[in-house]
Amino acid sequence: MIATLGLAALWLAAALAVLQLVGAIVTLRRADNPLGAVVRSVAAVQGGLVAVSFACLIWVFLETDLSVKLVSENSHSLKPLLFKFAATWGNHEGSMLLWVSIMALGGACVALFERRLSEPAMLATLAAQAFVSIGFYAFLLIASNPFARLDPVPTEGRGLNPLLQDPGLAFHPPTLYIGYVGLSIAFSFAVGALITREVSPAFARAMRPWVLGAWIFLTLGIVAGSYWAYYTLGWGGWWFWDPVENASLMPWLAATALLHSVSVLAARNALRAWTVMLGVIAFSMSMVGTFLVRSGVLVSVHAFAVDPLRGQFILALLAINIGAALTVFALRAASISEGERFALASRETALVFNNVMLSGILGIVLVGTLYPLLAEAMGARVSVGPPYFNAASAIFAVPMLLVLCVGPLLGWRRDRLSRLTWKLWLPLAAAISAAAIALTQGVSVLSALGLGLGAALIPASMLPLVGRNLRTAKLPLWGMVTAHLGVGLALIGMASDSALTREKLIAINVGQTVAVGPWQIKLARIAPVAGPNWTALEAGIEASYDGAAPIKLAPQDRAFWAPPQQVNHSALSTRWNGQLYVVLGQQAEDGRWQLRLWWKPFVILIWLGGLMVALGGLLALLGRVASDLRRTIAVDKIAFRRKKQGR
Known part of the structure; x- marks a missing residue:
């Protein structure tokens, strides 16, 4: 009964997604269409239905309902309750239903609470979200039904992969999925802005909380996954450039670039086309990661799917969603101006430079991840490992980290580098001292460079606070300082682990x-x-x-x-x-x-630094949400006064 209810709710949600898409498109073409009035409500109800469906899946796992094929193959009556609960998403079908559930709930939140966009832009955003959702509903209902039944019912289940029987399973996948799906919301905002040609600071302010939230959860998911693999697999490593690890890193790199770009657009009305393009790329990397992990092309503890149909289905979704978005971008990009200009010596330039460096690292990881798979498909076996990733990524990471020390100190629009000379002596001294000491201990040049850059980032990250009243400093400033300090600590932990481990x-x-x-x-x-x-x-x-x-x-x-x-x-x-x-x-x-x-x-600094990066994002998010709320209240007060005076 519970499984039937869950499947019925999933079918109804899929039907509402189609209605949401049709209603939004028709209303965009004809503003007086009555369907436009129900698009927001349809999105909200759709989110509720998918939540019911996922709750039903949790229920059948907790009850060990062995008539459900997914439960029989991934659970056991004697398994601890926590692992029965976490096993809901510790498999292919359940993890994809979790993905769709978070996506639908995110769309419902946009429909219910977002009021900063114009009505056409909101309709276009919800249409894009429905378009993406329909593909995933079809995937679940056609190729990966989580509520498929067994007859006869087995007497006992097979159990869950022992490597997944760990408390980390209850935390790591959901946080990553919230991050992935948060990027789907950002993607929908970007597509909606392209369709309506409303790429503006208002669009960026609406998009920014979703990017920040997705980035925070991606950071937490990667940190949790790294530590989980570190203590669970028993090989003593925190990162091995495994394709599954890279599948989570690539969206994070794109989201980091997008986060900085959308902040510039929201505050300074610049980088319009760049922001939209990064919104498309960030979700594209989430889709690529989904294909790698869920298609069966990888043999991994994460790669649950072995049916070629599933891989082909996900690949088709990837091609359709991203191809459609890139087509819209190609058609609309010429009509999007870059907005306000800025000087070479400015904070905007530093952000653009670091975004380019992040994109370079993303390209290195993407090529290194996909090339062995493509080579194997052509009959050749190629191994791409840490020597390639470490050395190639350093080409872009080192200049990025150097600019990270200086960028937050620069003013917006135009500045003079000579003004900063006296501020940079402490980071420079810290970098030279740490690197010199490391080299005298016989560590590698790359490790010494990492220690030096990490040592420089710690004082450099706090320099934006110099000369300010700390009591009145805004939360986004504290968030930036905390996140950059976390990067420095994590870098020291990584370099120390590489250089000093015995x-x-x-x-x-x-x-x-x-x-x-x-x-x-x-x-x-x-x-x-x-x-x-x-x-x-x-x-x-x-x-x-x-x-x-x-x-x-x-x-x-x-x-x-x-x-x-x-x-x-x-x-x-x-x-x-x-x-x-x-x-x-x-x-x-x-x-x-x-x-x-x-x-x-000092290996623990890797995860402590990662948590500080996420905390910095949280502080920035709280500050931005509070600021937007104050702005909304002020606008509503002005509108109310004008309306009252008009009477």
Whole structure:
């Protein structure tokens, strides 16, 4: 019954999406069409129906309704409740329904609360949103029905991939999807502005909160996913340039460029065509990521789809949505002026330069991700890994970070670089000192450069506060400072992990001690333990830092039975200056136990910096929303007074 209700709600939502598209298009052609009055309401009801559909899917997973094929293939009656809940999107069909649900709810919020755009621009935006949604509804209902039934009903489910049976599954995918779908809203705004030729500061102010929100959630999703993979997979790395990782990074890079561009358009009426183009590109990268992860072209813990029909369907959606948007852009771009001009020495120029650098990094990642897939499709096997990505990205990242130190200090429209000389001595001194010290320790040039740039960004990020009254400084300023400070900290963490990590792979007997970095590691015991749906061998580790009192760690080698799979469960100890990482391996023929040990100085700064970047975005969002709300209230007051005086 619940599954039937969920499927019915999904069909009704798809029908309303068609009505929303038709009503908006007809009204754009004939303003007096009565359908125009219901387009907003249709979008709102559509969001409610999809929310009901997704709630039904959660329900059947929590109840372990094995008559639903998706539940049977991805859940188990003995699985912990949290993983039953998270398994709703820990599969292909459920993750796509989550995508559509967030998209529909986002469209409903635009329809209900957005009042800054003209009515034609709003109708065009909702038409674009409906156009995108219809494709995904068709994909779900034709190729990936999440409510498909089984007959006969199996006695037990297969269970969830053990690598996904982690609390990170409850956080990482939803945050990424909110980011992806937030970019779909920005895409719809961009297409709507192109159709109506209303690329203006008002359009940018309406679009900006969605871009900021999407960027915040993308940042949180990437940070959470990085840390999840770091401690779950047991290989001690936080980023490997895997195609699935790149699938989330590419939209983030485009969204970062879009965020800065839309802010310039909103505040200074410049970069009109650039902003619209980035809105299209950002969502395009979300679609490319969806194709990579959901089409079956990748073999990954994330890549649930193996049916070629699904891959072809997503590829068709990608071609239709992005092709249509680029066609509209090509037809309308000539009529969009770039707005106000600015001097070479200005904050706008710094933002444009860094946007170009971000686009360069995006191109590097896109080519490095797709080239091996295209080569394999043609019968050749090519591997593109960290050496390519690190070196090629650095070509664009280094000048971008240098300009990031200077850009926020420049004035709008026109400035003089000589005015900033005295402000830059501290970042310069920090960069030279950090890089010089690193080089004397024998680290690579790239790592030393990263440490130097990170050290420069920390004081440079706070320089915009110099000379200001901190009590009256606006939230967007604090957001910019916090985000840029987070970039500096994350950069130091990345460079430190690359340059200073100490690793040891060793086989020892119970009772023996081994050193890694400043740590003394003793294997005290090996004992069997059991969890709710797994058994494990657990190592009792006594770890002493630099002669201090030992702490206890318990890495495990777990064996899941639904489905059967062996998984390493690492043990971590975090200090202010780094993290100890311990993984238990197999027992050798001579009775010794394999241990893999890492001492990672300052690695935690990677994720702390990432969280600060997201916090900076949140502060900026709150400040912008508050400012827009005050502006709306002021405009409404003026309109009310005029109306009263007219009477």
